[in-house]
Amino acid sequence: QVQLQESGPGLVRPSETLSLTCTVSGGSISGYYLSWIRQPPGKGLEWIGYIHYSGRTHYNPSLKSRVTISVDTSRNQFSLELTSVTAADTAIYYCARSPSWAVIEIDYWGQGTLVTVSS
Amino acid sequence: QSVLTQPPSASGTPGQRVTISCSGSSSSIGTNTVKWYQHLPGTAPKLLIYNNNQRPSGVPDRFSGSKSGTSASLAINGLQSEDEADYYCATWHDSLNAPVFGGGTKLTVL
Numbered sequence: 001q002v003q004l005q006e007s008g009p010g011l012v013r014p015s016e017t018l019s020l021t022c023t024v025s026g027g028s029i030s031g032y033y034l035s036w037i038r039q040p041p042g043k044g045l046e047w048i049g050y051i052h053y054s055g056r057t058h059y060n061p062s063l064k065s066r067v068t069i070s071v072d073t074s075r076n077q078f079s080l081e082l083t084s085v086t087a088a089d090t091a092i093y094y095c096a097r098s099p100s101w102a103v104i105e106i107d108y109w110g111q112g113t114l115v116t117v118s119s
Numbered sequence: 120q121s122v123l124t125q126p127p128s129a130s131g132t133p134g135q136r137v138t139i140s141c142s143g144s145s146s147s148i149g150t151n152t153v154k155w156y157q158h159l160p161g162t163a164p165k166l167l168i169y170n171n172n173q174r175p176s177g178v179p180d181r182f183s184g185s186k187s188g189t190s191a192s193l194a195i196n197g198l199q200s201e202d203e204a205d206y207y208c209a210t211w212h213d214s215l216n217a218p219v220f221g222g223g224t225k226l227t228v229l
Contacts, residue, residue: 044121044223045156045164045207060217094163102169104154104209104218109163 002027004095004110012089012117018082022095022110029053029071033103034078036069038091039112046091050103051078058103085117122147123208123221130227131198139224141191141208147219151211153191155184158205158223167206168193195226203228 008020022034035050049059051069059067063082071078082089092112098105124142131137141153155168166175168184171191181196191210195202208221 044205045158045209045220047218047220050218058217061215102152104211105169106156106164106166107175109165111163 002097002108004097004108006093006095006110006113008113008115010114010116012085012115013119014086014117015084018080018085018089018115018117020080020093020095020113020115022078022080024076024078024097027097027108029073029076029078029097031100033098033100034069034071035096035098035103035106036080037094037096039094040088040091048080048082048093050098052100087117089115090117091115121222122212122215122219123210125206125208125221125224127222128225128227130229131195132229133198133200135198137195137198137226139193139195139206139208139226141193141221143189143191143210143212145189146214147189147210147212148186148191149189150213153184153186154209155182155191155193156207156209157202158207160204164207198228200228202226 003025012018030053036048051057066083068081094112095110096106097108152170156164158164171186172184183194205223207223212219
């Protein structure tokens, strides 16, 4: 059974960098798209960006200047960095996996981790 | 504001049929396939429909999807209490060159 688990600080100070890691167990990340998606409190889902296991990335244009997604295939992990955070970046952050033919067709999600931006 | 427009809420009584709409444009739904996700509070979203009208294995046939032009719909037949959740449509947006979600519809089973 494939499982994804987000890890990282639950509290980040304004202007600092949010860093999260997603560990994939029970299956490989090779051959898949790996995404970060978030949900601010009381709002809908927002795609942050994705990385192909080969390393090719694609970011939401509205966040592109602040986002970096990377992958470590040896550890079956991928990571998110979001710089210069503000309160508007407070959200539940999900990592997700989708097949190589359809990045939007997510077959496995993490449970999500709440990240609060506050001083 | 999402580029895919969904009604913020929908409701129905057990056994009823409910439909949720998702309106896009020629750059999104008009040229790309639509997925639907079910999101129960405190859990990970679940893929309900892919390729406009296909159900992954394990999804009851009470759920169905359709697409016409620049809009799509999710229909739920025989509404059950466990269907109470948020529902999101998703597709690729050619102009934004990015995946996009709808704003979500909160379904209440009365």
